[in-house]
Amino acid sequence: MSTAEAEAEADVATAASITIGKPAPELRALWLQPETQSRIWSHFAEVTPSGEQAAEWTAHGPAGGEYRWRTAVTDSEPDLVRWATQDGADVPNVGELKFRPAPGDRGTELHLDVRFDPPGGAIGQALSKLFHIAPREIVRTALYRFRALALTGEIPTTDPQPAARKGGEDR
Template sequence: MSQPIKVEKTVTINKPAEELYRFWHNFGNLPRFMKHLKDVKVHNNKRESSGHATRTHWTTSGVLGGSVEWDADIIEDRENELITWASVEGADVDNSGSVRFQPAPGDRGTEVKVVTKYNPPGGAIGATIAKLFGEEPEQQIGDDLRRFKMLMEAGEIATTEGQPRGK
């Protein structure tokens, strides 16, 4: 059996925690900056106070043009501070994690910290194959956070895609 893969990444964004949390908490926004994420749907929106977690359905692009889907529950949701989640039992991708929003030192915006842990499909072999296709989790989450920063600070994500190359 393979060990779970754990990734932690932090980025400082020059925006208030409330604004960043609100954008992230609208889970349909996540594919705007998470490159491999196709869609996130909320199944029910019962708050924790009612004793029910919010269930979400995630669809990502997989290797060779396929897609991978799973359901996850929002375990903890502290407004403007923290969102934690865990995939439901039997999910194609067994994963859990959190995103934390906290004031940056010196009143320089907000530190956004993502921690994710998952067991790759197919165990260690699946993780090795994923790396061959450029799906390195640490790099991917770092890239996603940089795109989130650009989107929140500049209102768009700077890209060179589709631009002609200079000679």
């Protein structure tokens, strides 16, 4: 395998789209709220807001590995939000969310593109396994969770719910 092929294999780029029956400015404002990121990406990583339009990420990978990075919004326009990791990231990545009018006045199309760039060596191989499991599913799930949050104010879950009896556990 050539060096270029190895580098191309290490890069994990994925994209997904979804239509939400809400106006773009409302969706953009929700996306940029600090607590939104921690809620929509919780299936993949712990996201902790850290300042204006920045967040600390922790993903758990193969063999109990823990990978950390910090992202910050690099560009924000009415129809676009871009972010990138800052120096020292275990998993350098960039992302872009575009807002487009949906056909037939049915709300807004969201187009989410994310590119992860795992480092080389043994760590890179472990991270590649983590992100190659289903990179598109990571992004797709985040968009589905965002749509649920935008439309209902909550994200559905199959986690056990407390029943308020016997200490909050249904037995």
